[in-house]
Amino acid sequence: MREAPSPPSEEEITQLHQELTEEAESGGYHFNPDVEFTRQLVAGLIVNDRRYGYRSCPCRLASGKKEQDLDIVCPCDYRDADVAEHGACYCALYVSDAVYKGKEPVRSIPERRPPRPEDRQQFKSRAATGTRSVSSSLYRKISKACRLSGCCTERNGGGLT
């Protein structure tokens, strides 16, 4: 068995939950309103950060090699497509407006991550070349949230993508 990292304290979970919630809202996203469920996922992010050195998705099996897991560093590359199509991302940390407002239930969704690593890069390229459109105001909000959180720096070695 792999040695389990020390479990995060309630205070650590509360602090990161608050940080990520504020970040999500400022970027036009919603955290899952089921606080108990969401706190478990936030705890998982802290565990993965301690275990691997990066916050990989708590519901996906990380390789432990960051360069192979960049697409599943939270928020993952598949979040926007999954929230748009299924109302939630794969682990259900992020949800759609309808789910957030209780108009739709949150469900376990299919895995969008391609099994083959070479296909994962293609997914990211497709997403970056404009299959989705984002308003300039939303882009600015997202950009600001990225700069504040440093998420793009962690995922991409610097710079916004």
Add this chain to the structure above:
Amino acid sequence: MSTCGWCKKTKRLLKDLNVRYQFVDVDLLAEDDRDKIQPDLDRFNPNSIYPTVVKDRKIAINGYREDEIRKAVQQ
């Protein structure tokens, strides 16, 4: 997986249904042990979806599918 909310929900559901079950948190396995269960993962969980519930090595349910899990328990 030990970090996954859907896996926790599944364990709770099976407990509520009074099902005797064994589980493996694959994220806690050492690399050697993960290699040992790889054939089972390839067979029952080819798309790496967690949780995966296996009944009698015949039925595999990938993801938290409450209705399917309940149905499998009743069979």
